[in-house]
Amino acid sequence: MTMQTGHCSVCEKRKGKRACPALGGKSICPECCVSRRGAPCGDCEHYVAAMRLAVDRYRTTDKHPFIINTTHEDDIADVLEELADTGDTEKALEALEQYADDTSPYYLYALGVICSTNDENEEASEYYLSAIMMFPFFAHAWYNLSCSLLADGYSSFAYDACHIAMNLMPPTHHLHIKAKEQLRDMADIYARSGPLFSLAATMIRRRTLIGYENMIISDPRRAANGFQKMLAEEPHTVQLHNNLGVCYIHMRRKDDAIREFQTALDLDPNDDIARANLRYIKNTPADSPQTENPGMIIDSYGDFRQTLIHKAAVNSQHSEAIRMLFALYCPAPPAD
Known part of the structure; x- marks a missing residue:
């Protein structure tokens, strides 16, 4: 939004030409x-x-706004080049x-590559994440993170990480x-499984x-409405019934919660989450406080985005850069 008149509310000298969300629209x-510019800016168009x-x-100049430790970067690259040729991880x-x-993000990245070579994907992911926290534009770390997460079955975050890696490099670059x-390849493999939605649509969902899931406790009614909309298209998805049941617990609708957990068990008799939640709600008095329920389990995918952003919070510049990379290249749709 452009302001036509008035002085800047910060310096009070120059003309204020923009409305600042962080200043309440001043x-x-x-x-x-x-x-x-920083975290308070949120998703302001100028910040984005x-x-x-x-x-x-x-992408075009290799220049970035971060201060990173580049000591021995070339030496570490030589070690990785030899590893690619020999496969000798011990050496x-x-x-x-x-x-x-x-x-050094490059040292941590190299440890990740060694772990990946040994098929130690969980450890590799941790090293790549640590490297990214130090250098948010580390495209090779994003790409390798995608590979290690995919190998461990974390397809959603692998999909996001791969998108970021691709967009950090120009179209002619080998990594892009x-x-x-x-x-x-992910889309082709997914399509062969006969899914209800395309891979891209599934990731958005x-x-x-x-x-x-993130609003179940803070706004259970809104979350419940969302799960109901998704169930209209996927009535046999156990996870949705489980989480709708948890919403009903917070909304003090015990009978509805029991119905959802029982439906989840009918769909999958081996679902431990539905069984545990059903046992919990049946043994909980109807008038008990529902603000915190240690015996209740949310059937969650896990929010890797927020985990990474929070881990990087020790450096607000890096944390914000990571958040904005997700916002730019892996946008989450409105939750309504």
Whole structure:
């Protein structure tokens, strides 16, 4: 939104040309807008545009706004190149010892590559995540993270990470091409399973589902409405019945909660979450406080995005950059 009159509410000198959401809609000049950008800006169009420009600049010039430890970057690259040729992880690990530095994203990334080579995908993912927290535009770490997560069955976050890796590199770069091919392969494999929705549509629905999961306690009625809409299209999805039942617990609708958990068990007699929640609600007095329920289980995919953003919170610049990468290239749809 452009402000035509009035002075900037921050410097009170220059003309305020924009309405600042972080200032409650007060006018702000472009200079103060730039100097104050950060988490309070949320999804302000000027903030989003600035991050998009930062990514474009990195993609074309390799320049980025982060201060990172690049000591021994080339030496570590040589170790990884030899590892690619020989596959000898013990030798690579021994060669890396002289460059050991937990403040170097390149060292942590190299440890991740060694773990990936040994099919230790969970450990590899942790190293790639740590490298990304230090260097949010680390495209190779995003790509390898996608591969290790996919190998462990975390397809939603693998899909997101691969999109980010692809968009951090120009179209002619080999990593962009590899990431694009991996996304295409994921879509082809998924399509052969005869799903109800395409891979892209399924990933959007999972992000929507996570959005509803995150509001079960704070706004159970809204979450319940969301799960009901999704159940209209997927009536046999156990997870949706489980989470709708949890919403009903918070809404003090015990009979409805029991019905949903029982439906989940009818669909899958081996579902432990439905069984545990059904046992819990049947043994809970109707008038008991429902604000916190330690015996209640949300049937969750797990919000990897928020986990990564929170882990990076020690550096607000990096945390915000990671949040904006998701917002730019893996947008979550409105949760309604």
